Amino acid sequence: MPKLIFVNLPVADLPRSMAFYEAVGARNEPSFTDETAACMVFSDTIHVMLLTHDKFRQFTPKQIPDAKRTCQVLLCLSMDSAAEVDAIVARAADAGGTADPGPKQDHGFMYGRSFEDPDGHVWEVMWMDVAAARAAMAEG
Structure with a gap:
């Protein structure tokens, strides 16, 4: 199985960011998307996780x-x-x-x-x- 990459990005406006990434060629994966996060898929191995700031803070104590x-x-x-x-x-x-x-x-x-x-x-x-x-x- 090839290695996958999931890039996690904090975003201020999740719907705006989802629309932007769809416009540049990513597709949304609904099974990993909710009101706090969206999985945007560029390929079988490249995924971008768009996370609201509150959601992103759950993964790190560091300042965004x-x-x-x-x-x-x-x-x-x-x-x-x-x-x-x-x-x-x-x-x-x-x-x-x-x-x-x-x-x-x-x-x-x-x-x-x-x-x-x-x-x-x-x-x-x-x-x-x-x-x-x-x-x-x-x-x-």
């Missing part, structure tokens, strides 16, 4: 940082093409997120952009030609 002012983690999703990278960033901006809070990257064999969700969590999105990347690393 304001992701619009501070950064604790950068998340990255791979895409199958550079066009898909551009498309998800455009959908994120159309759904109330911010496109390209970080610099765009284009190295020929790798292309990346980013978006910020309504709560300030930054997602990097990238495409990479793995064979070309390995060849470039071998040359360097």
